[in-house]
Amino acid sequence: MSSIFSLEQYREKACKQLPKMVYDYYAGGASDEITLRNNDRAYDRLAIRYHVMQDVEDRSLSISIGGERIDCPILIAPTAFHRLASEQGELDTVRAAGNAGTVMILSTLATTAVEDVVAAASGPVWFQLYVYRDRQATRDLVRRAEAAGCSALVLTADAQVWSVRERDERNGFTLPEGISMQNLEASGKPTFPETEGSGLGAYVEQNFDRSLKWSDLDWLAGLTDLPVWIKGVVRGDDARRAAEHGADGVIVSNHGGRQLDTSPATITVLPEIVQALEGTGTEILMDGGIRRGTDVLKALALGADGVCIGRPILWGLAANGQAGVEDVLRILANELDVAMGLSGVTSVDDLTPDLIAPVAE
Numbered sequence: 001m002s003s004i005f006s007l008e009q010y011r012e013k014a015c016k017q018l019p020k021m022v023y024d025y026y027a028g029g030a031s032d033e034i035t036l037r038n039n040d041r042a043y044d045r046l047a048i049r050y051h052v053m054q055d056v057e058d059r060s061l062s063i064s065i066g067g068e069r070i071d072c073p074i075l076i077a078p079t080a081f082h083r084l085a086s087e088q089g090e091l092d093t094v095r096a097a098g099n100a101g102t103v104m105i106l107s108t109l110a111t112t113a114v115e116d117v118v119a120a121a122s123g124p125v126w127f128q129l130y131v132y133r134d135r136q137a138t139r140d141l142v143r144r145a146e147a148a149g150c151s152a153l154v155l156t157a158d159a160q161v162w163s164v165r166e167r168d169e170r171n172g173f174t175l176p177e178g179i180s181m182q183n184l185e186a187s188g189k190p191t192f193p194e195t196e197g198s199g200l201g202a203y204v205e206q207n208f209d210r211s212l213k214w215s216d217l218d219w220l221a222g223l224t225d226l227p228v229w230i231k232g233v234v235r236g237d238d239a240r241r242a243a244e245h246g247a248d249g250v251i252v253s254n255h256g257g258r259q260l261d262t263s264p265a266t267i268t269v270l271p272e273i274v275q276a277l278e279g280t281g282t283e284i285l286m287d288g289g290i291r292r293g294t295d296v297l298k299a300l301a302l303g304a305d306g307v308c309i310g311r312p313i314l315w316g317l318a319a320n321g322q323a324g325v326e327d328v329l330r331i332l333a334n335e336l337d338v339a340m341g342l343s344g345v346t347s348v349d350d351l352t353p354d355l356i357a358p359v360a361e
């Protein structure tokens with residue numbers, strides 16, 4: 001019987017177990033970490049106007065996303081370097097995703113090869129793509145993800161320029177011996193350059209394509225038959241443009257407060273994006289600061305088709321490998337189930353915006 005009941009307890013456990021350099025990299029945000037904090041707090045400013053007397057005996061959390069039916073509307077956001085948290089890294093994560101009945105979005109910067117991750121999966125794996133200045137390296141990533149059996153691509157659009165991450169600069173964040181970015185082995189970019197500050201910062205500056213623009217979304221959509229999502233959108237007009245340029249889905253995200261500090265908390269911009277995409281058929285996921293089932297309920301009620309979580313997965317992974325990730329997903333799904341029942345709702349489709357109101361000050 002586990003003595004951990006909340007995602008916050010997993011964070012505390014991971015904090016005790018991980019080396020400071022790794023914990024700081026996972027936990028940290030950009031600059032003053034204002035967006036990092038606001039992502040989380042913004043949920044507290046929303047109240048759930050629940051219904052009573054609705055017969056909530058039979059409830060289901062299942063959703064359709066990207067053409068597949070999954071058991072749980074909480075997906076795994078792409079996060080880099082899982083082998084800094086557990087020996088098996090991304091293999092632990094993907095096995096947990098399968099057992100929880102959800103999707104894992106695998107980072108370009110994974111420390112396990114995409115082929116091995118998909119081979120260990122029992123559910124869908126999507127591939128998150130960073131666009132490299134070296135377009136051949138980028139094409140190779142797309143071809144590998146396709147050949148491995150990934151079922152969607154997620155283009156991250158909010159990290160063309162490396163942000164200011166003081167914790168990583170101070171700690172000289174780097175990858176230990178024996179851990180590398182295995183999807184970049186073939187193109188010769190699997191490790192960070194030598195530097196005194198953040199090795200990741202230097203890597204991004206050297207390799208990521210800062211000229212990324214809307215026409216590159218057309219390029220990517222033309223390059224692959226896989227559905228293409230765009231991640232990092234916080235405005236309605238950008239969401240609309242994404243749809244016009246062939247995106248099948250949009251992930252409302254500010255990169256967990258790790259890129260542009262003082263960018264808005266994602267839950268506050270979700271309604272604008274839902275409205276902008278009305279009638280387009282473009283699907284919507286959102287992430288940032290989701291730590292309780294009530295947070296998930298609020299995002300789904302305000303129009304997200306599903307949500308993603310980033311850091312809590314890493315805390316579960318650090319605390320107890322695959323079993324830790326499964327427990328994190330179980331805890332959050334259970335909290336969502338309870339919140340739905342207490343709101344008088346039995347299916348995700350029945351979560352509607354009228355359930356949510358600003359907290360009266």
Ligand SMILES: Cc1cc2nc3c(=O)[nH]c(=O)nc-3n(C[C@H](O)[C@H](O)[C@H](O)COP(=O)(O)O)c2cc1C
Pocket residue numbers: 025026027039077078079080107108109128156231253254255256257258287288289290308309310311312
């Ligand atoms: C340690 C860490 C690494 C991340 N790496 C990536 C990445 O490789 N690609 C990406 O698109 N987003 C990355 N993200 C952002 C997440 O996908 C996601 O947007 C964010 O973590 C959501 O916020 P949350 O951590 O509050 O749930 C990373 C986030 C963290 C915390």
Ligand SMILES: CC(C)CC(=O)C(=O)O
Pocket residue numbers: 080109159200204255258
């Ligand atoms: C290349 C970086 C932007 C990796 C990442 O997504 C992160 O650390 O937030």
